[in-house]
């Protein structure tokens with residue numbers, strides 16, 4: 001029996017994560033995903049019968065650690081970890097309730113930090129693997145009404161840069177993807193035309209292609225924008 005390469009994608013019951021899951025699934029990977037909504041996970045499972053799905057609130061550190069233990073017990077060292085799960089809440093630092101900041105940090109940053117820390121040990125032991133962080137244009141550009149989201153995404157980019165240096169002795173490469181506006185549920189209700197957004201499949205293709213390169217190469221930080229520019 002041939003061993004399937006494995007990829008875990010956080011928050012992948014919809015949007016970019018789901019498109020990335022579909023892409024890797026179509027290439028024969030063992031795909032593992034999580035999300036909060038069991039109905040969405042069930043739909044993903046129906047589309048991709050061999051996918052492994054878990055209900056997990058990634059803003060909950062203990063839930064992230066518990067799921068990571070399950071994944072390690074079942075799959076050992078992952079070939080690819082994709083820190084994708086995230087959410088956007090509008091707000092300005094000087095007026096928003098503290099809960100916006102706390103929620104953005106917990107969902108967008110802490111999840112990536114704890115999944116990475118928990119899933120890394122077998123990858124380090126194996127001296128191989130790829131970690132992809134789905135950051136954002138908001139990792140390098142401040143949005144006036146995206147205060148805490150922007151803070152969380154700047155920090156996520158920093159996390160990836162730090163990890164990249166830390167993981168060099170272990171042969172693990174770290175890739176940061178910084179997309180601009182991608183048409184997903186995050187943009188529900190927008191009146192802008194589809195043509196102003198990056199297609200979700202393009203992001204999935206970029207992620208997969210970046211992971212396919214030889215282990216002598218790392219695509220470090222990729223900025224991806226809508227052709228006509230940021231929204």
Ligand SMILES: NC(=O)c1ccc[n+]([C@@H]2O[C@H](COP(=O)([O-])OP(=O)(O)OC[C@H]3O[C@@H](n4cnc5c(N)ncnc54)[C@H](OP(=O)(O)O)[C@@H]3O)[C@@H](O)[C@H]2O)c1
Nearest residue numbers: 011013014015016035036037057058086136181182184185
């Ligand atoms: N769309 C864009 O324009 C854009 C641009 C740049 C970067 N990004 C980043 O790309 C990533 C994916 O965004 P998206 O647009 O694909 O979002 P989306 O369509 O809203 O999907 C978000 C996914 O994350 C999951 N999720 C959200 N909060 C979660 C939580 N607390 N616990 C577990 N799962 C959670 C959702 O599942 P459940 O609801 O079932 O939990 C869903 O599967 C995010 O990190 C986002 O910041 C998006």
